[in-house]
Amino acid sequence: MRLSFAVTIAALALVSPVYAAGGLSGMGANLFGNYFNFAKSNLSKAPVKKITAGPMAMELQHTKLADIKKRFGGTVRKQGDGAGIGTWLCYHTDGSKAPAANTWFISNNFGGGEFIMIVAVEAADPAKMPADCDAAPANFALPDLGIPGLDATTADLKGAFGAASGSKIAYRADYPAADALGTAITAQYIGYMLKSGKVAGYGVGETAIANVK
Numbered sequence: 712m713r714l715s716f717a718v719t720i721a722a723l724a725l726v727s728p729v730y731a732a733g734g735l736s737g738m739g740a741n742l743f744g745n746y747f748n749f750a751k752s753n754l755s756k757a758p759v760k761k762i763t764a765g766p767m768a769m770e771l772q773h774t775k776l777a778d779i780k781k782r783f784g785g786t787v788r789k790q791g792d793g794a795g796i797g798t799w800l801c802y803h804t805d806g807s808k809a810p811a812a813n814t815w816f817i818s819n820n821f822g823g824g825e826f827i828m829i830v831a832v833e834a835a836d837p838a839k840m841p842a843d844c845d846a847a848p849a850n851f852a853l854p855d856l857g858i859p860g861l862d863a864t865t866a867d868l869k870g871a872f873g874a875a876s877g878s879k880i881a882y883r884a885d886y887p888a889a890d891a892l893g894t895a896i897t898a899q900y901i902g903y904m905l906k907s908g909k910v911a912g913y914g915v916g917e918t919a920i921a922n923v924k
Contacts, residue, residue: 734790734791734797734843735790735797735799735815735817735843736813736841736842736843736844737813737815737831737833737835737841737912738813738815738831738832738833738902738904738912738913738914739799739801739813739815739817739829739831739833739843739914741831741902741904741912741914742815742817742829742831742902742914742915742916743797743817743819743829743831746879746902747879747881747900747902748881749881749883749898749900749902751883752883752884752885752898753874753881753882753883754872754882754883754884755884756884756886757884757886757897757899758857758858758871758872758882758884758899758901759771759856759857759858759899759901759915760857761857762830762854762855762856762857762915763854763855764779764783764814764851764852764853764854764855765783765850765851765852766782766850767779767782767783769816769827771827771828771829771830771899771915771916771917772822772826772827772828772897772917772919773826774826774827775825775826775827776798776799776800776816776818776825776826776827777825779800779816779827780800782850783800783802783847783848783850783851784845784848785800785801785802785845786800786845787799787800788800788801788843789824793820794820795820796819796820796824797817797818797819797824798817798818798824798825799815799816799817799818799843800815800816800845801813801814801815801816801841801843801844801845802814802844802845802846802847802848802851803835803840803841803844803845803846803847804835804837804847804851804853805837805838805840805846806837807837808849809847809851809852809853810834810853810861811834811835811836811837812832812833812834812835812853812861813832813833813835813840813841813844814830814831814832814847814851814853814854815829815830815831815832815843815844815914816829816830817829817830817831817916821918821919828916828917828918829914829915829916830854830856830914830915830916831912831913831914832853832854832860832861832912832913832914833904833911833912833913834861834862834911834912856913856915858871858901858913858915859871859910859913860910860913861910861911861912861913862909862910863909863910864908864909864910865905865908867910868880868903868910875903877905878904878905878906879902879903879904879905880902880903880905881900881901881902881903882900882901882902883898883899883900883901884898884899885897885898885899886899888919895919895920896919896920897917897918897919897920898917898918898919898920899915899916899917900915900916900917901913901914901915901916902914
């Protein structure tokens, strides 16, 4: 029997609930939880190839939270256990050296609570740092995902992805994972929140799923 990707993505959302104060907040919670509907693939290829944050290059499913902490410091936080576990680093920039925003690097049970599976960015009040974030160090910069980011317009999203509508937009692409037997597929999912026609929060995640016959 072949594993259903729609069911698996839906299950991923269900076992990753949004937590209140003391847990993930903002766009981090949205990408980790069930805010977006990623049930259907609507992109022919994965848009995010590489990610950089200031001096650091990273890759979903391969870079460890420990590697990011070594470069930028901060506190690795945790919520939940088992299938619902979430661990993350979050950095708040106050606008003095980088745009005022909160950035989350998140692992879930698919990443063993160790490898980053989600990167999320949200515009922020420079004077208000969420309880689940730390102040960003001087060498930190907002991640470059190679796709439209904060303050991008609906037109920018249409130009990049071919379609965009509403204030909550979800994209997903499925592609073969790099395993020797060709028995796995990676689902890359991208979520956008827009306010007044401009991106106020966005992020990307991946999960590799085995095909079972």
